[in-house]
Amino acid sequence: MLQEYKSLVENFYHWEINTPENIYLSQPLGDDYKHYSFAETGNQARRMATALKAMNLPEKSHIGIVSKNCAHWIISDLAIAMAGHISVPFYPTLIDEQINQVLVHSECKVLFVGKLDSWATMKAGIPESVKCIAYPSFYDGCPSTEMDEWDSIIDAHEPLQENIQPKYEDICTIIYTSGTTGVPKGVMLTYGAIIEAITYTKDEVALDLPNARFFSYLPLCHIAERNIVEAASMATGGTVFFADTLESFQKNLQTAMPTHFLAVPRIWTKFQLGILAKMPQSRLDMLLKIPVIKAVIKGKIQKGLGLSNAKIILTGAAPMPPSLLDWYKKLGITIREAYGMSENVGAHSMMPADAIKSGTVGKPYPKVVTRIDPETGEIQMKAPWNTIGYYKEPILTESLLKDGWLCTGDMGEIDSEGYLKITGRVKDMFKSAKGEYIVPAPIENMLLVNPVIEQVCVVGTGLSQPIALIVPSEIGKNMPRENLMESLEETLKRVNPNFKNYEALRKAVVVKDLWTVENNMLTPTMKIKRNVVENYYKNQVELWEELEEKVVFE
Structure with a gap:
């Protein structure tokens, strides 16, 4: 166990020296696994660091990573730090125009290119001035024949012998936001900020847990995965397992049996649908009432999900319906909500394990001071790990950081017990x-409490009353249309009395297409791009508003 947390790369040095033969990274390749010990991970990272230093780049150059999660994502991130440079990770789903925008804005000199679904839709956006290095060819979709390849580079260089010790105030990484409302912004995080965040959240995320195991599948370029997988694994000396493909996800998760696991609400919903497809709710309810069978059923479901060993089970990035939290709790799976963003290293609040309060995102971490702006209802916070600002965006930085307070853009309330509730986004408000x-x-x-609904976006700019655009879940899609309509009508009757007259929904519109990252309706972190959705349905919304039916099908 580490006695004192330092920078990520220095934490890694500790395990490289003290547990060199322990497996650090476990990469699935089809039915097989390729394991990297701390010694081998360090050897490869040090050789690549030597190669980066041999390029004679300016001090603290920006070096990009674009790849789905894999062992070499973390190895290359270590190499960048060991060489004294700054890592700038990008979402692997970006297309040519998007990758060009962030590469040019970030001034990246080198780009590590790895496991990708479609390099063809991305490569035209790579500036000629950026040197590309491909991960090993065994990764699916890796363009190793089009550029210098990892193995040939490390074979040509000796391991870097010196151990860099970054300065507290130096920039460690620049994380680009997912661009919910526009162009992504580069959040600058210092080594000191990450050290502080690890130090003061260690108890909540169980960094003293022996034999920790992590499962990496959410984008590593996002702050949540960077924290709960990369930073936590380097702090605990645990093992990181990866998902190979979407098809092998469940099998890979069962192999990993993680002690720490994070999933966004949409994944928890899909897990639920998978369970109910095998065992209808009525039968599940009946079996959970039988004392002798109850424990067996819970254990079987937990094992089937791969969560039998999970000690920290988290959700975040989007609101989790309380009904879904309760559903999992009945199965012995306690999911804790966490709240944060790139600008505060993803660390604002977490639900206490022994005092869960539904409808909130828990209590702020130690060292976090939170206030609510009395005029806008915006959540503002102070912490020693807040960002120093947006890269090359001084005006945006001014509006983000005011007198030491980070303006989150989220609206919220703090109750008498200190729990924080998220009530919306300041920018999402619209005028009827x-x-x-x-x-x-x-x-x-x-x-979203209604399980027939998978995605929803309430719109109404310029309308007399708001309208709910709804994408049905698999449950909803498999229902007869009449039953789905009846369910949604009942939901409107239940929901509307909770709001003021002008907020009451005029109707619900069931749309045909799922909102995805591919059709640009979702960010890479599965958040709805409200402005894109509104604009897409803009011409139809006014027509739907005139119809008398309470539930309309596109």
């Missing part, structure tokens, strides 16, 4: 034709 401001998130959260 009656001149009243409407905050859509609370309405959407109440709608």
Whole structure:
């Protein structure tokens, strides 16, 4: 166990020296696994660091990573730090125009290119001035024949012998936001910020747990995965397992049997649907009432999900319906909500394990001071790990950081027990034709309690009353249309009385297409791009508003 947390790379040095033969990274390749010990991980990272230093790049150059999660993502991130440079990771789903924008803005000199679904839609956006290095060819979709390849580079260089010790105030990484409302912004995080965040959240995320195991599948370029997998694994000396493909996800998770596991609400919903497809709710309810069988059923489901050993089970990035949290709790799976963003190293609050309060995102971590702006309802916070600002965006940085307070852009409330509740986004508010401001998130959260709904976006700019655009879940899609309509009508009757008259939904519209990253309706972190969704349905919304039916099908 580490006595004192330092930078990620220095934490890694500790395990490289003290547990060199322990497996650090476990990479599935089809039915086989390729294991990398701490010694081998260090050897490869040090050789690549030597290669980077041999390029004679300017001090603290920006070096990009674009790849799905894999062992070499973490190895290359270590190599960048060992060489004294700054890592700038990008989402592997970007297309040519998007990757070009962030590469040019970040001024990357080198780009590690790895496991990708479609390099063809991306490569035209890579500036000629950026040197590309491909991960080993055994990764699916890796363009190793089009550029210098990892193995040939490390074979040509000796391991770097010196151990860099970064300065507290130096920039460690620049993380580009997912661009929910526009162009992504580069969040600058210092080594000191990451050290502070690890130090003061260690108890909540169980960094003293022996034999820790992690499962990496959410984008590593996102702060949540960077924390709960990369940073936590280097702090604990645990093992990181990866998902190979979407098809092998469940099998890989069962192999990993993680002690720490994070999933966004949409994944928890898919897990639920998978369980109910094998065992209908009525039968599950019946079996859970039988004392002798109850424990067996819970154990079987937990093992089937791969969560038998999980000690820290988290959700975040989007609101989790309380009904879904309760559903899992009955199965012996306690899911704790966490709240944060890139700008505060993903660390604002977490649900206490022994005092869960539904409808909130828990209590702020130690060293976090939180306040609510009395005019806008915005959540603002101070912590020693806040960002120093947005790269090359001084005006945006000014509006983000005011007198030491980080302005989150989220709206919220703090109750008498210190629990934080998220009530919406300041920028998501819209004005109806009656001149009243409407905050859509609370309405959407109440709608999502109905399991026939998978995605929802409440719109209404310029309308007399708001309308809910709904993508049905698999449960909803498999229902007769009449039953789905009846279920949604009942939901409207239940939801509307909870809001003011001008906030009440006029109707629900069931749309045909799922909102995805590929059709640009979702960010890479599965958040709805509200402006894109509104614009897509803009011409139809006014027509739907005139119809008398409470539930309309596109």
